[in-house]
Amino acid sequence: MALAPKKNKLSLWQRIRQNSLAYKFIAPTIVAMLVVHLIPIVQGLYLSLLDVRLTTLTLYLKAPFVGLKYYIEVFNAIFGIGEDGTSSRVTGLINAASNTLVYTIWTNIGTLGVGLILAMLLNRNFRWRGIARTLVLLPWVVPTFVTGTIFNFIWLEQGGLANRILLGLNIVDTPITWLIGPNSLYALVIATVWRGLPFTTIMFLAAIQVIPTDLYEAASLDGANGWQRFRHITLPLIKPIAATQVLFGLINGFYGGYNIAVQMFGGGTGFAGEYADLLVPAITRQTWERHLYGFGSAASVILMGMLLIFVGIWYRTFRDSLRAE
Amino acid sequence: MQRSRRPFINWLTLLTLISMILVACGGAETAPTATTAPAATATTAAQVEPTVAATAETAATTEPATAEPAAGEVTLKLWHMPNGAAPADAIQAEIDAFEKANPGINVEPEMLDWGAAFQRIQTSVQGGEGPCLTQLGTTWNPTFAAMGGLRPFTAEEITAMGGSDSFVAASWATSQLQGMEGTFSIPWFADVRALAYRKDLLEKAGLKPEDAFKDWASFKTTLATIQEQNPDVAGIAFPGRNDWNVWQNSSMWIWNSGGDLLSSDLSEATFNSDAAVAGVSEFANLYSSKLTVTNTLELNSAQVDASFGDGRTFSAITGPWLISNARTAADAGGWTNRDVADNLAYAEFPAGPGGSYTFVGGSNLAILKSCENVEAAVKFVQFLAGNESQLRYSQAIGMLPATKTAQADASIASDPLYSVFISAAAKGKTSAPIAEWGQVESVLNEQLGSLWDDVATAGGPVSAEVVKTRLDQAAQTVNELLGN
Numbered sequence: 001m002a003l004a005p006k007k008n009k010l011s012l013w014q015r016i017r018q019n020s021l022a023y024k025f026i027a028p029t030i031v032a033m034l035v036v037h038l039i040p041i042v043q044g045l046y047l048s049l050l051d052v053r054l055t056t057l058t059l060y061l062k063a064p065f066v067g068l069k070y071y072i073e074v075f076n077a078i079f080g081i082g083e084d085g086t087s088s089r090v091t092g093l094i095n096a097a098s099n100t101l102v103y104t105i106w107t108n109i110g111t112l113g114v115g116l117i118l119a120m121l122l123n124r125n126f127r128w129r130g131i132a133r134t135l136v137l138l139p140w141v142v143p144t145f146v147t148g149t150i151f152n153f154i155w156l157e158q159g160g161l162a163n164r165i166l167l168g169l170n171i172v173d174t175p176i177t178w179l180i181g182p183n184s185l186y187a188l189v190i191a192t193v194w195r196g197l198p199f200t201t202i203m204f205l206a207a208i209q210v211i212p213t214d215l216y217e218a219a220s221l222d223g224a225n226g227w228q229r230f231r232h233i234t235l236p237l238i239k240p241i242a243a244t245q246v247l248f249g250l251i252n253g254f255y256g257g258y259n260i261a262v263q264m265f266g267g268g269t270g271f272a273g274e275y276a277d278l279l280v281p282a283i284t285r286q287t288w289e290r291h292l293y294g295f296g297s298a299a300s301v302i303l304m305g306m307l308l309i310f311v312g313i314w315y316r317t318f319r320d321s322l323r324a325e
Numbered sequence: 326m327q328r329s330r331r332p333f334i335n336w337l338t339l340l341t342l343i344s345m346i347l348v349a350c351g352g353a354e355t356a357p358t359a360t361t362a363p364a365a366t367a368t369t370a371a372q373v374e375p376t377v378a379a380t381a382e383t384a385a386t387t388e389p390a391t392a393e394p395a396a397g398e399v400t401l402k403l404w405h406m407p408n409g410a411a412p413a414d415a416i417q418a419e420i421d422a423f424e425k426a427n428p429g430i431n432v433e434p435e436m437l438d439w440g441a442a443f444q445r446i447q448t449s450v451q452g453g454e455g456p457c458l459t460q461l462g463t464t465w466n467p468t469f470a471a472m473g474g475l476r477p478f479t480a481e482e483i484t485a486m487g488g489s490d491s492f493v494a495a496s497w498a499t500s501q502l503q504g505m506e507g508t509f510s511i512p513w514f515a516d517v518r519a520l521a522y523r524k525d526l527l528e529k530a531g532l533k534p535e536d537a538f539k540d541w542a543s544f545k546t547t548l549a550t551i552q553e554q555n556p557d558v559a560g561i562a563f564p565g566r567n568d569w570n571v572w573q574n575s576s577m578w579i580w581n582s583g584g585d586l587l588s589s590d591l592s593e594a595t596f597n598s599d600a601a602v603a604g605v606s607e608f609a610n611l612y613s614s615k616l617t618v619t620n621t622l623e624l625n626s627a628q629v630d631a632s633f634g635d636g637r638t639f640s641a642i643t644g645p646w647l648i649s650n651a652r653t654a655a656d657a658g659g660w661t662n663r664d665v666a667d668n669l670a671y672a673e674f675p676a677g678p679g680g681s682y683t684f685v686g687g688s689n690l691a692i693l694k695s696c697e698n699v700e701a702a703v704k705f706v707q708f709l710a711g712n713e714s715q716l717r718y719s720q721a722i723g724m725l726p727a728t729k730t731a732q733a734d735a736s737i738a739s740d741p742l743y744s745v746f747i748s749a750a751a752k753g754k755t756s757a758p759i760a761e762w763g764q765v766e767s768v769l770n771e772q773l774g775s776l777w778d779d780v781a782t783a784g785g786p787v788s789a790e791v792v793k794t795r796l797d798q799a800a801q802t803v804n805e806l807l808g809n
Contacts, residue, residue, distance in 0.1 A: 054468065054471065054472065054760060054761070054763075054764075055471065055472075055760070057447075057451055057472060058450075058451055058472060058473065060451065092771065152567075156620065156623070156628075157619065157620035157623060158618075158619065158620045175620075177620070177623065177781060178623075179567060179623035180565065180566055180567075180622050180623045180777060180778055180781045181778055181781045181782045182782065265566070265567050271566070271770060271771055271774050273566055273774055273775060273777075273778045274775045274778055275778060285767065285771075286767075288443075288444065289763055289764065289766070289767030290763075290764040290767055290768070290806065291468075291763065291764060
């Protein structure tokens with residue numbers, strides 16, 4: 001009791017001095033983070049107000065100031081508003097935005113749902129559990145570019161692994177076209193879920209393992225069946241972890257998919273077709289290939305804003321379970 | 326007690342860090358000498374790759390003076406892309422020959438991936454730092470020239486290379502920029518498209534190449550006949566949406582149909598004209614007429630070449646690089662043990678109502694404005710544009726030389742396979758020399774790529790309206806980007 005108030009009297013500076021060695025250690029990281037994060041963010045924000053195009057690129061931050069012009073253009077393109085409907089310089093953004101939404105929802109359902117099932121299976125006692133746990137981690141060590149390349153081969157209509165399995169098991173009669181047409185978005189979702197599964201599985205497994213077993217024993221004594229135990233013990237107790245996973249899922253869904261899409265479709269062209277074009281690939285392509293750098297910055301800032309709205313909704317939804325932790 | 330221990334911990338940390346740095350540096354220094362020293366006895370070991378060790382050894386014994394960087398020596402940095410099957414060996418052979426003839430100039434090559442090259446060059450142009458010399462895709466020349474990043478070649482320098490007339494016209498056109506005087510790059514090699522086909526299957530059908538590939542109608546009849554006679558072989562394969570070549574392959578149908586990509590003053594899109602729509606529809610409906618490999622729309626160039634090599638298709642839209650595949654031994658990754666090797670033949674693209682044209686692309690060599698050793702850089706470009714290097718390098722990478730003299734050389738002109746490309750190149754057309762070309766290409770790839778989605782999901786022929794809608798959308802965007 002006597003010590004606590006004394007400690008509080010130390011000023012911030014004194015506390016820093018007291019832990020000076022620790023601060024010395026993290027100083028390079030802080031400087032590096034400022035250089036690689038903060039400065040580019042500020043530059044990007046400023047760039048979105050400038051008319052940076054092919055002809056003005058060498059001027060960079062000295063390019064003509066155009067204010068919110070690109071923001072209005074992107075808003076028009078996404079929401080189809082404005083005097084002449086959409087600006088045709090910025091094409092396909094509405095389509096990419098809706099694809100991204102579907103992609104985010106499905107990848108989240110996939111990684112969270114399958115991840116939870118896998119975690120519960122891996123939590124059971126069985127003979128090869130150690131090996132199974134290691135194998136589940138395998139997709140995680142595969143770089144996303146490689147994942148895209150591998151799935152390009154898996155989805156091939158002729159001779160691809162997916163169609164071989166489906167035909168072999170007589171699930172389908174004719175090979176499915178995965179890489180072109182409406183199936184391409186699901187081809188992308190499945191590849192992303194495959195790559196994302198290990199992370200969610202491990203997180204859920206860790207969460208399940210810390211649940212005290214006597215809770216389950218008590219519930220069993222009270223006559224609760226397996227589903228009831230899952231519904232009333234496991235689910236509520238892993239909710240904080242699930243909430244964090246949803247946040248990661250949202251961010252990955254909005255910003256992710258680029259590496260896999262670029263390699264799986266297009267061999268580098270970055271265009272997955274109208275059915276599977278996501279926002280980040282679309283913005284990247286239009287920024288770099290069409291040399292609309294100011295527009296690209298504005299579109300990225302808007303994407304960040306959209307994501308913040310979703311993160312806000314997320315926070316409101318899961319606020320209580322996060323506090324409970 | 327605590328005070329006296331702290332400096333100790335600080336010192337210990339510092340010491341650990343220093344030792345780690347020293348170990349890291351030491352490792353980097355000792356490793357290469359250990360591995361390369363036995364192979365190359367010369368002191369040039371540092372810059373020698375294992376594959377070129379033998380050449381370096383001879384160079385070192387004949388010219389011991391060049392082994393160490395002496396005063397007055399110049400080092401040129403060259404950025405190049407992975408050209409051909411063994412890109413590092415191919416460029417090193419040219420560098421070795423050049424350095425031997427030009428003591429005092431060292432060329433340091435760095436290979437860039439095609440996907441990353443544009444941005445790397447752009448960044449170096451913008452930042453004013455980078456290599457002296459770089460390879461440019463032919464469509465990139467106008468962009469970097471417009472950014473002011475390239476050092477134009479003088480009239481004297483071009484004359485020393487034989488003048489503009491010594492290059493293939495379509496290739497030379499890619500070194501210019503509309504609205505600005507000057508030659509900003511020098512054509513290095515040409516990538517010419519043609520139709521690769523199996524001559525054994527054509528003979529079996531009793532057809533002659535000059536009739537079989539004469540025009541669109543005869544071409545389609547040929548494909549149908551071949552498919553009928555050989556149920557396991559499809560008529561044609563071409564890269565679909567998932568490839569860089571989407572606009573290039575479609576453009577040949579537009580040109581041959583009598584259309585063009587841009588208006589003659591290059592200020593407006595014309596690829597949505599009636600003739601162009603007819604050409605693209607013709608191309609698209611090869612798929613719905615079931616004359617193609619069933620999965621052709623999802624394939625990229627390499628996969629198309631592979632399906633031709635495997636004998637799954639009678640013909641393919643491709644380039645001269647298959648020649649080296651057919652002539653390379655099977656154990657080196659070639660096709661010599663396959664049916665296709667002895668039966669590879671090429672035909673020019675079938676003529677349409679508007680004539681017969683072929684896409685000509687390839688790569689150019691440019692000197693960046695920031696280059697400090699312009700004189701040496703020009704020498705190297707002149708060397709690479711010379712007859713000896715043109716012949717050797719283009720054959721090593723499976724492309725066509727960019728100069729007429731090299732193309733007329735007996736090793737190419739009298740080769741039954743290469744000669745098709747020479748006459749095709751004479752009818753070559755290419756991208757427009759405008760700064761905005763990259764943007765035009767991007768828009769075209771997007772809409773034509775989406776058209777392949779339409780074709781794949783149509784379940785039958787796509788109507789001209791569908792094609793027109795896609796091309797109209799592309800034209801609207803392109804016109805806005807061109808400032809109309």
